[in-house]
Amino acid sequence: MRALPALGLALILAACRPDGEVLTPHRLFAMATWVDVSLPPAALEREPDLIADIEAMLRQIEGDYYAFGDGELAAMNRSLTDSGRFDATPELAGLVAQARSIARATRGAFDPGVGALVELWGFAGSDVPTGSPSDEAIAATLAAFASIDALSVTGTRVEAPDTANAFLIDLGGIAKGFAVDRIVAMLESRGVATALVNAGGDLRVVGNRPDRPWRIGIAHPRSDGLLGTLELESGEAAFSSGDYERFFDDDGVRRHHILDPRTGYPVAHTQAVTVIATDGALADAAATALFVAGPDEWRSMGRALGIDAVLRVDASGRIDMTARMRDRFQRDPEVSSDIIAAAD
Numbered sequence: 225m226r227a228l229p230a231l232g233l234a235l236i237l238a239a240c241r242p243d244g245e246v247l248t249p250h251r252l253f254a255m256a257t258w259v260d261v262s263l264p265p266a267a268l269e270r271e272p273d274l275i276a277d278i279e280a281m282l283r284q285i286e287g288d289y290y291a292f293g294d295g296e297l298a299a300m301n302r303s304l305t306d307s308g309r310f311d312a313t314p315e316l317a318g319l320v321a322q323a324r325s326i327a328r329a330t331r332g333a334f335d336p337g338v339g340a341l342v343e344l345w346g347f348a349g350s351d352v353p354t355g356s357p358s359d360e361a362i363a364a365t366l367a368a369f370a371s372i373d374a375l376s377v378t379g380t381r382v383e384a385p386d387t388a389n390a391f392l393i394d395l396g397g398i399a400k401g402f403a404v405d406r407i408v409a410m411l412e413s414r415g416v417a418t419a420l421v422n423a424g425g426d427l428r429v430v431g432n433r434p435d436r437p438w439r440i441g442i443a444h445p446r447s448d449g450l451l452g453t454l455e456l457e458s459g460e461a462a463f464s465s466g467d468y469e470r471f472f473d474d475d476g477v478r479r480h481h482i483l484d485p486r487t488g489y490p491v492a493h494t495q496a497v498t499v500i501a502t503d504g505a506l507a508d509a510a511a512t513a514l515f516v517a518g519p520d521e522w523r524s525m526g527r528a529l530g531i532d533a534v535l536r537v538d539a540s541g542r543i544d545m546t547a548r549m550r551d552r553f554q555r556d557p558e559v560s561s562d563i564i565a566a567a568d
């Protein structure tokens with residue numbers, strides 16, 4: 225998952241409620257990012273173990289859903305490659321099935337099968353690489369591409385067809401959204417009615433503020449300022465993917481961590497994409513997919529995913545958005561916001 229150059233931007237401004245109650249942020253470091261869970265203080269008086277329980281769950285998720293470690297996803301990759309099948313936990317099986325259907329809907333713009341390419345480019349760990357692999361190495365890795373589309377999920381059994389290619393499923397484009405959804409589910413099951421869960425600028429809200437809508441500041445992809453703010457409704461998630469998160473300069477060409485699985489290279493047509501969805505995992509995967517989709521396909525792929533609020537910044541810095549996003553987005557950077565959604 226991502227490393228975090230822009231931590232300073234992940235700023236929480238306390239969300240004041242009319243009765244004087246304030247949502248207090250509780251900060252954890254997990255999945256290579258700061259995770260802020262902002263709650264009314266009364267929630268912790270009622271549920272004193274809540275933050276510790278969330279932290280324990282995140283530790284498990286960051287281990288199990290990291291392709292390049294030794295948790296459940298790594299075991300799945302080994303087992304699919306060796307024997308063509310794996311008995312997963314219901315949670316992993318569900319996430320693989322969801323990721324596969326998003327890969328299908330986006331005709332491979334989003335494809336967690338991209339793991340071997342991610343590793344080749346040097347984006348598997350938290351370090352940022354300093355140089356590009358050779359064109360030959362990219363072509364060879366692409367020739368051995370094992371798409372998530374090849375997998376079938378029946379209950380908790382994941383199966384792969386007979387293939388010579390090794391599976392290296394990397395859920396880095398969706399796992400943070402899955403983790404945010406799991407936190408939200410835990411909060412709801414413990415009776416928390418109002419909360420904001422922010423994982424390094426990718427976030428989801430629970431309930432409504434009584435005074436005004438939730439307001440999220442969207443980071444400018446090329447400066448420390450804001451592009452603008454967007455309003456969220458109860459339960460909604462806003463996720464961003466950007467070429468400013470993890471990148472290096474290769475002789476004047478910006479190379480970053482979001483690869484087009486169809487070419488083997490980082491895409492060059494887009495600086496940033498932000499989407500709103502009602503589920504964190506979908507929002508996360510959709511932001512990655514629509515980032516890869518490019519100028520001709522992002523609108524139709526958004527529709528194919530059932531996402532109607534999308535903002536895209538192209539390579540020249542031009543902002544384009546859907547009508548539904550226009551209803552939510554304000555250009556005025558002076559509007560006060562609950563949080564700055566700087567994708568880390």
Ligand code: AMP
Nearest residue numbers: 333334335336396397465481482483512
């Ligand atoms: P995100 O920051 O959510 O856009 O996800 C980017 C991460 O997802 C990368 O660090 C890779 O681990 C992985 N990834 C890169 N390109 C793709 C892609 N086209 N489809 C799915 N996952 C990808």
Ligand code: MG
Nearest residue numbers: 397508509512
């Ligand atoms: Mg994503």
